[in-house]
Amino acid sequence: MSRSLLTGNGAAAWGARLALADYIPAFPITPQTEIIETLANWIDTEAMAARLVTLESEHSMITAAGAAAATGVRVFSATSSQGLLHGMEMIYTVAGWRAPFVLVNVSRGLASPITLEPDHNDVLAARDSGFLQIHCATCQEVLDSILMAYRLAENDRVRLPVMVNLDGFYLSFTREPVTLPDAKTAADFVGSYDPENIRFRASAPVSQAVAVLGGGPYSYFRYESHLAAESALEVYHQVADEFENLFGRRHEAIDSYRTDDAELVLVMLGSFATKAQQAVDQMRDAGQAVGLLRPRLMRPFPRQQFRQLLAGKKGVAVIDQNLSMGFGGILHGELASALYGQPEAPPILASFVAGLGGRDITGEEFFAMVEETRAAVASDQIPPPRLLYTQAELREVRKLQAVAQVERVELKQPQTVQGGQANES
Amino acid sequence: MNHNPDSAGNPRFQRMKDLPSTHLLGTGTPMCSGCGGLAALHEIYDIIGDKSVFINAAGCMTLLSVYPFTPFRGSWLYTSMASAPAGAQGVRDALDILMQKRRMAASEDMEVVVLTGDGSAYGMGLSATSGAMERNLDFLYICYDNEGYGNTGQQTSGATPHGARTATNRGLSGFPGFKKDLFSIWAAHKPAYVATVIASEPLDLARKIDRALSLKGPRLIIALAPCPTGWEFEPQQSVDIGRMAVKTGAWPLKEYIDGEFVHTRIPRHRLPVEQYLQLQGRFKHLFEPRRNDVLINEIQDRIDRYWRNVSSG
Numbered sequence: 247m248s249r250s251l252l253t254g255n256g257a258a259a260w261g262a263r264l265a266l267a268d269y270i271p272a273f274p275i276t277p278q279t280e281i282i283e284t285l286a287n288w289i290d291t292e293a294m295a296a297r298l299v300t301l302e303s304e305h306s307m308i309t310a311a312g313a314a315a316a317t318g319v320r321v322f323s324a325t326s327s328q329g330l331l332h333g334m335e336m337i338y339t340v341a342g343w344r345a346p347f348v349l350v351n352v353s354r355g356l357a358s359p360i361t362l363e364p365d366h367n368d369v370l371a372a373r374d375s376g377f378l379q380i381h382c383a384t385c386q387e388v389l390d391s392i393l394m395a396y397r398l399a400e401n402d403r404v405r406l407p408v409m410v411n412l413d414g415f416y417l418s419f420t421r422e423p424v425t426l427p428d429a430k431t432a433a434d435f436v437g438s439y440d441p442e443n444i445r446f447r448a449s450a451p452v453s454q455a456v457a458v459l460g461g462g463p464y465s466y467f468r469y470e471s472h473l474a475a476e477s478a479l480e481v482y483h484q485v486a487d488e489f490e491n492l493f494g495r496r497h498e499a500i501d502s503y504r505t506d507d508a509e510l511v512l513v514m515l516g517s518f519a520t521k522a523q524q525a526v527d528q529m530r531d532a533g534q535a536v537g538l539l540r541p542r543l544m545r546p547f548p549r550q551q552f553r554q555l556l557a558g559k560k561g562v563a564v565i566d567q568n569l570s571m572g573f574g575g576i577l578h579g580e581l582a583s584a585l586y587g588q589p590e591a592p593p594i595l596a597s598f599v600a601g602l603g604g605r606d607i608t609g610e611e612f613f614a615m616v617e618e619t620r621a622a623v624a625s626d627q628i629p630p631p632r633l634l635y636t637q638a639e640l641r642e643v644r645k646l647q648a649v650a651q652v653e654r655v656e657l658k659q660p661q662t663v664q665g666g667q668a669n670e671s
Numbered sequence: 672m673n674h675n676p677d678s679a680g681n682p683r684f685q686r687m688k689d690l691p692s693t694h695l696l697g698t699g700t701p702m703c704s705g706c707g708g709l710a711a712l713h714e715i716y717d718i719i720g721d722k723s724v725f726i727n728a729a730g731c732m733t734l735l736s737v738y739p740f741t742p743f744r745g746s747w748l749y750t751s752m753a754s755a756p757a758g759a760q761g762v763r764d765a766l767d768i769l770m771q772k773r774r775m776a777a778s779e780d781m782e783v784v785v786l787t788g789d790g791s792a793y794g795m796g797l798s799a800t801s802g803a804m805e806r807n808l809d810f811l812y813i814c815y816d817n818e819g820y821g822n823t824g825q826q827t828s829g830a831t832p833h834g835a836r837t838a839t840n841r842g843l844s845g846f847p848g849f850k851k852d853l854f855s856i857w858a859a860h861k862p863a864y865v866a867t868v869i870a871s872e873p874l875d876l877a878r879k880i881d882r883a884l885s886l887k888g889p890r891l892i893i894a895l896a897p898c899p900t901g902w903e904f905e906p907q908q909s910v911d912i913g914r915m916a917v918k919t920g921a922w923p924l925k926e927y928i929d930g931e932f933v934h935t936r937i938p939r940h941r942l943p944v945e946q947y948l949q950l951q952g953r954f955k956h957l958f959e960p961r962r963n964d965v966l967i968n969e970i971q972d973r974i975d976r977y978w979r980n981v982s983s984g
Contacts, residue, residue: 273765297767298804301757302801303799305751305753305757305799306760306799306802307753307757310757310758310760311762312758312761312762313726313757313762313765314762314765314768315761315765317769318765335751336750398757408790444749446762446766446781447781448778451746452746452747453741453743453747454746454747455748455750456736456747457733457736459736459738580983
C-alpha cells in the first residue's frame with residue numbers, strides 16, 4: 247500500500263489497472279479523457295497488460311465492450327455526458343447480455359444548452375438500463391468502488407455491468423490523497439474473471455442476445471435482469487465486508503453522516519455531498535441536530551436501508567443535482583416511493599434542485615434548505631419543490647441577455663445601411 | 672489466381688461440381704421463400720463453416736436466430752442496427768487477448784463475420800464499418816443488399832436504385848435518388864478485400880468467399896439479394912432475376928484486391944436493362960400504363976456509362 251495524490255480520473259485509471267482489466271474500448275470526451283490517456287500510456291510502457299482500442303463513437307465503444315465481455319475477457323471503459331447518451335441504445339442492450347464489465351461515467355450536464363460542468367442527468371438517464379450504479383464522492387472511493395464493482399458485476403447471482411460515477415471537474419480534476427492497494431492484494435480481491443457460459447469458443451458454439459417473439463419470453467428475461475439487480479444488494483454487502491477486511495475501508499450502500507441523533511436529514515448523491523457534510527458540521531456547531539445520507543448505490547436502490555436510516559426522523563431534504571422536466575428531482579421521487587406507507591417514515595420529505603451544470607451550492611443555501619424543512623415540520627406542511635437560484639445569478643443572466651441583445655442589434659445594422667446586399671456583392 | 676489452392680496449385684472451386692453439395696445452414700428459418708439474401712448466405716456459410724461467430728445488425732436476418740432456435744452451427748451475437756462492426760471488434764480483440772494471454776487454445780479461435788442488410792451497411796452502420804476498416808480489423812463483412820429497408824416493408828434506403836418504387840416512394844417516377852456506391856466507399860478505405868456477389872452465380876461467389884477467407888484484415892462482401900416481397904416477384908423467379916441483374920450489367924460482379932479493381936464477369940453482350948426491370952413489380956410503373964422511355968433510357972445510360980469506363984479503364 248502506498249499513498250499518492252491522484253485526481254478522480256487518475257484514481258479511476260488505477261482502479262482499472264489494479265482490477266487487471268484485459269480490454270479497454272475507448273472514446274475521448276471531456277472530462278473523462280484523462281482516464282483513457284493514463285491507461286493508454288501504461289499500456290504503451292508495458293506497465294499494464296491490456297489492449298486499448300479507440301472506437302469511432304461511444305455507441306460502438308459500448309458495443310465493443312459488451313461484445314468483448316461476452317467473449318470472456320475483463321473489460322473496462324469510461325465515458326461522460328453526451329457520450330453516455332450517444333451510447334444509450336447499447337447501454338440498455340449490453341446490460342441484457344448479462345456480460346459483466348465496469349464503465350466509469352464522469353458526470354457532466356447534458357445539452358441543451360451544451361456545457362462541461364457536472365450534474366447527474368447523464369448517469370440517471372441510464373437508471374433503468376440494467377446497469378448497476380455506484381456513485382462516488384472522493385477519489386479514494388472511485389478507486390475502491392471500481393474494484394468492488396468487478397466483484398459485484400461478475401458475481402454469479404448478478405452478472406450485470408456496473409457503472410461507477412464521479413463528478414466531472416469537482417472530482418475528475420481534483421487531487422486528493424489516495425491509498426493505492428498493492429497489486430497482489432487487489433488482484434486477490436477481484437480474482438480472475440470466470441465467464442462461465444457467457445463466452446464464444448469454436449468447440450462450444452452459442453447464440454447470444456437473440457430475438458424473442460412475444461411478451462412471455464421477453465418479460466421472463468427482463469424480470470431475470472431485475473431480480474439479478476435486486477440480489478446485487480445482498481452481494482454488495484458481502485463484497486463491502488470482504489473489502490473492509492482486506493483494505494480496512496468500509497463503503498456502505500448508503501454513506502451515513504451524523505444521522506444517529508439527527509432530527510433533520512439531508513440526502514444527496516456524489517461529490518457535492520461533501521459540501522453538505524461541511525454544512526452539517528457547521529449546523530451541528532450551531533446546535534442543530536442535522537445529518538446527511540449519501541446513497542452510493544443508486545441501482546439497486548437500497549430502499550430498506552433508507553427506511554431504517556430515516557425511521558423516526560422529523561424531516562428530510564432531498565437535494566437533487568438533476569432535473570426531470572415536468573417532474574422535478576429524481577432522487578426525491580425514488581426516496582418517496584421507498585418511504586411511502588412505512589410506519590416510521592419522516593412526515594416531511596422536501597425537494598430541492600441544485601448544482602445543475604456545476605452550479606455551486608453555498609453553505610448559506612444548505613442552512614436555508616434545512617430552515618425551510620424545519621419550518622415544514624413545524625407547520626406539518628410539505629413545501630413546494632424549490633429550484634435553487636439567487637438574485638445575483640439572475641442579475642448575471644440578465645447581463646448576458648442584454649449583451650446578446652446588443653450583439654444582435656449591431657449585427658443587423660450593417661445590413662440595414664447597405665440594404666442587406668453587402669455579402670453578396 | 673485463387674488464394675486457397677490445393678497441393679497441386681489448383682484453385683479450390685474450378686467448376687460447379689467443386690461446390691459443397693449439402694448446406695451447413697439449417698432450414699426452416701422465417702425468411703421469405705425465394706429470399707436472395709438467404710440463398711447467398713447458404714452458399715457463403717458452406718464455405719466459411721461453423722468455426723465462426725456471426726455478429727448481426729438489425730434487419731431481416733435478425734430473425735434467423737429467434738430464441739430458442741438458430742440455423743447456425745457456429746456462434747451468433749445480435750448487436751444493434753448501427754454497431755455490428757464494433758461488436759466484431761470486441762469479439763475479435765477478446766479472442767486475440769485470450770490467445771495472447773494463453774487463456775484460450777488457438778483451436779478455439781473463430782472467423783468473426785458481420786452480417787447486415789443494406790439498411791445498416793449503406794446508412795446507420797457505415798460509420799462503424801469505416802472505423803473497423805480504419806483500425807484494420809480482421810473480419811469478414813457480409814451485406815445482403817435487397818435495396819431497401821425490407822424487414823419493415825421495403826422503404827427507400829441508401830441502396831435503393833433510381834426509379835424503383837418503394838413504400839416511401841410510391842409516385843410514378845419511383846425513387847428519385849441513386850443507389851449509393853458502397854463498393855467504392857468501402858474500397859476507398861483500402862481494406863484487404865471487397866467484392867460483389869450474387870447467389871445466382873455460385874461459382875463466382877464461392878471463389879470470392881474462399882479468397883476473402885485466405886486474407887487477413889477487413890474483407891467486405893456485398894451480395895445483391897433479389898427480394899420477392901420488396902421487389903414484387905414470385906419466389907421461383909429469384910434466381911432468374913439474379914442472373915438477369917448480371918447479364919444486363921445492372922449488378923457488376925467485381926472485386927478490389929491489392930489496390931486493384933477487377934471485374935470477374937464482363938458480360939460480352941449485355942442485355943437491355945429493361946429485361947431485368949420488367950421482371951419486378953417495383954419497376955412496373957416504367958412499363959404500365961404507358962412506357963416511360965425517358966426513365967428507362969436514363970437507367971440504361973447509367974449502366975452503359977459504367978461499363979464504358981470498365982472497358983476504357
